[in-house]
Amino acid sequence: MKAVILVGGGGTRLRPLTYSMPKPMVPIVNRPFLEHMLTYMKRYGIDEVILALCYLPDHIQSYFGDGSDHGIRLRYAIEERPLGTAGAVKNVSDYIDDTFFVFNGDVFTDIDLNAMLELHQRESAKVTIALTPVENPTIYGVVETETSGRVKRFIEKPGWDAVTTNMINAGVYVLDPEVMEQIPGDWFYMFEHGLFPSLLESEEPIYGYGSNGYWIDIGTPEKYMNLNFDLLSGETSIMPPGKEHGGGIWLEEGVTIHPDAKVVGPVAIGRNSTIDAGVRISGPSVIGPDCFIGAESYLKETLVWQNVNVGREANLQGCVIADGVSIGDNSAVPRGCVLGQNVSIESNSALSPETKAMPGESLPSSEPTRS
Ligand code: GDD
Ligand code: MG
Numbered sequence: 001m002k003a004v005i006l007v008g009g010g011g012t013r014l015r016p017l018t019y020s021m022p023k024p025m026v027p028i029v030n031r032p033f034l035e036h037m038l039t040y041m042k043r044y045g046i047d048e049v050i051l052a053l054c055y056l057p058d059h060i061q062s063y064f065g066d067g068s069d070h071g072i073r074l075r076y077a078i079e080e081r082p083l084g085t086a087g088a089v090k091n092v093s094d095y096i097d098d099t100f101f102v103f104n105g106d107v108f109t110d111i112d113l114n115a116m117l118e119l120h121q122r123e124s125a126k127v128t129i130a131l132t133p134v135e136n137p138t139i140y141g142v143v144e145t146e147t148s149g150r151v152k153r154f155i156e157k158p159g160w161d162a163v164t165t166n167m168i169n170a171g172v173y174v175l176d177p178e179v180m181e182q183i184p185g186d187w188f189y190m191f192e193h194g195l196f197p198s199l200l201e202s203e204e205p206i207y208g209y210g211s212n213g214y215w216i217d218i219g220t221p222e223k224y225m226n227l228n229f230d231l232l233s234g235e236t237s238i239m240p241p242g243k244e245h246g247g248g249i250w251l252e253e254g255v256t257i258h259p260d261a262k263v264v265g266p267v268a269i270g271r272n273s274t275i276d277a278g279v280r281i282s283g284p285s286v287i288g289p290d291c292f293i294g295a296e297s298y299l300k301e302t303l304v305w306q307n308v309n310v311g312r313e314a315n316l317q318g319c320v321i322a323d324g325v326s327i328g329d330n331s332a333v334p335r336g337c338v339l340g341q342n343v344s345i346e347s348n349s350a351l352s353p354e355t356k357a358m359p360g361e362s363l364p365s366s367e368p369t370r371s
Contacts, residue, residue, distance in 0.1 A: 002096060003046045004089050005037070007105035008054030008082055013220050016340030017322055022056040024105045025063065026224065027305055029231050029240045029286050030252070030270045032063060033218060036108065036231075036238050038072055041101075044113040047072060050095050051105075052088035054079040084190040089175070090183040097177065102191075104171030108227055109215040110237040111172060116209040119149065120174040125207040126199060127179060129154075130172035132215040140217075141169035141192050143208050151206040156192040167208065170215055179204075221320060221338050228303055229284040232266040240268045248283065258295075270306070294329065302333075311347060 011023030018026070024034035038049065049072055053060060057078045067074030077092045089102055099120070101113065111130050120128035129151065131143055137158070144153040144165055154169070155162055169192070182198065183189055199206055214236050218224045230236055232248070242252040248265025254272035257263060261279040270289030275281065279293050282300040287293065291304055294312040304310070304321045311329035318335030321327070325339050328347030333339065 001044070001046045001101070002048045002050065002098070003041060003101035003103060004050045004052055004092055004096075005034070005103045005105045006052050006085055006088055007034070007060065008052055008079055008088055009106070010055045011106075011219075014218075014224060017221075017224075017320065017338060020056070020341055022053075022059055023218070025059050026218070027286075027288065028108070028218075028228055029250075029268050030288055031241055033108070034060065034064070034105065035070065037103070037105075038067075038070055039238060040108075040110065041103075041113075042072055046101065046113075048075070049073070050075045050077060050092045052077050052079065052083075052092060054082050054088075082188065083186075084188040084194075086183045086191045086195045087187055087189040089191075090180055090185055090189070093177075093180045096180070099174060099176055102173040102175055104217070106219055107171040107215065107217050108236070109170060109172065109211075110213045111170065111209075111211045111215065112213065113172075116172070116211075117174055119207060119209050123149070123205060123207050125174070126176045126204045127196070127206045128174040129196075129206065129208050130170040131167040131208045131210045132170040133166045133210075133212065134168050135166070137163050137166055137168050141196075143167055143169050145208040145210075149207045149209070151196075151200065151208050154192070154196040154200060154206075156190075167210060170211070171217065221336075225301075225303060225318075225320065228286055229301070232268060232284040232286065234266075240266075242268060242270075252289065276312075288323075 007024045011018035014023055025032045028036055061076055064074055083091055141156045142158050143151055145151050216223055216227050218227050231238055232240055240250040242250040244250055249263055250268040252271040255269045257275045258277040260277045261275045263281045264283055266283040267281050267285050269287045273287050273291040275293045276295040278296040280298050285299055285302050287304045288306040290306055291308045293310045296312055297310050297314040300317045302316045302319050305323045307323055308321050308325045310327045313330050314327050315332040319333045319337040321339050322341045324342040326344045328345055330348045331345045
């Protein structure tokens, strides 16, 4: 079974993280987002994936290559300029010969793809769209269906006055190859504004496959953090990498934790990272590979990427710290902060312990604790 993944977007809402890294490569518990996605797809017998790329394609190609290290065949199609979601699929039509899946490259889900494909075949649909319930449908594509599941209306990002259901386009489709004839070639064209409304207009059979399975679009920093926390807490079908050492603490090779440090799971720590004396890490948190967390620092609900250096007595809470960041002694990074690649925060020797505590938070006691 073949699938196309749309990975051409600029990931603007995830800036600064996506200034030098495309959205599919942002780490989710120490592995690129796309790697988790491929793991999920392989479970359903998808053995060939065509990646429709545009923004920073080299990052993805150099990490995944021909896919052989990941047990899947990968092909790449690079758009010189964005062709839109449907145009990007038309652009790879030479690789497609049968019914196939299309995935938005920023949704993580455990929707049952076998059941979805069965519905598509049973109803002889031209397109089947996975649907998921959300609280705020106005930021997605809203899909109205009849009780049979047949789609009546597709409205992309409607105002609240046009919202008639909480079921939205989950960004996973089954497509009959015939529909590609209706996508203009070498032209910017979207499924959401173009192909779906146009197929509905001509009364072609489009079906919705509703699911209550896990689903998230990682397009914003808040949702990006949520997926990391959910994966760590066992709420998705993917396990954190490394070996579990009890209490939801997942360690990869070469991790050193000082006996006077305290780690409260769920926490994952990447290879060759060092946690110094008196450090307290409170989960859900992730420390990437090759990091150093300096003595007496406190980290809570924080995502630290690769090769990050945190000085002594730093206080990091509810934040994302990208590759190569350096955080000086006594610095505080508050909730909601996203530090882009290679940012440097100077030491702050003037701060007293009281001012380092975040509003509404008290620093943990300094009694010695053991992990
Ligand atoms: N190759 C390619 N070329 N990919 C593209 C292009 C393009 O021109 N434009 C967007 N993409 C990719 C993005 O990289 C992303 O993986 C996916 O298409 C969807 O684009 P987003 O920019 O993330 O769209 P959205 O989240 O606002 O809305 C879409 O997803 C929602 C579900 O998360 C729509 O499909 C909505 O209808 C849907 O509900
Ligand atoms: Mg999106």
